[in-house]
Amino acid sequence: MNVHRTYENEDIVVFWNSEKCFHAKRCVTGSPKTFDPSRRPWIQLGHAENPEVWQAIEQCPSGALGVAYRFGIDVRFEEDRNRSASYEGETQVGECEYQVMDGHWTIAHTGVRPEYEGRGIAKRLVYAVLEAAERRGVEVSATCSYAQRILGDTQSRRDGM
Ligand code: SF4
Structure with missing residues (x-):
């Protein structure tokens, strides 16, 4: 896996x-x-x-x-809100949201406030959702283009490209 x-x-x-x-x-x-x-x-x-x-x-x-x-940014997985979210202190600066259907998760949106871009936060957010899904044995796909790139990169390796 x-x-x-x-x-x-x-x-x-x-x-x-x-x-x-x-x-x-x-x-x-x-x-x-x-x-x-x-x-x-x-x-x-x-x-x-x-x-x-x-x-x-x-x-x-x-x-x-x-x-x-890290730039002092915390990333938390928030299952009750179907997302991971990033915080500077208690201020939310980004999130990665997923939809649940038939036990499958689809990452629909990843976003970071413009002034926080370029710090690896979006990647941390997507990884937080992927890790949570993997630990639960749940399959994940994405309609979010950023998450698709992370998943697609993995898929390319799997296909031997
Ligand atoms: S591929 Fe990279 S992560 Fe894996 S063992 Fe080699 S150096 Fe380490």
Whole structure:
């Protein structure tokens, strides 16, 4: 099963997409205390300095890993509202909404306030919904073009493109 995960500390967010990962393990070589396939979770922040982690991620040949600064923005999954939402303090600055039908989730909209764009927030929002769906064994599709790109990228790999 494909897995989308984010791992955060105070300063950075690490993205991992299992379907892109072909286990070249360059991340492990680059920051062995952060990336350890024998451990769960296999990515743990806080054991190495952020620059080491960032450099290790840049060595990933597959694009399975990504990294962004947090900019003090929190992302929460809000199941009761069929969405994930991002906050600076208590001010909402973005959301990713999905519709539920026959146990299937369809991501319909992802949006971030213009002044907060370019900070990786939209990707965090989509990953939060994908992770929640995966943990529940729910299939996800998207009509939102941004989420489609994230899902389509995964689909392309699955098809061997
Ligand atoms: S370097 Fe990238 S492809 Fe290789 S194991 Fe790490 S995440 Fe996977």
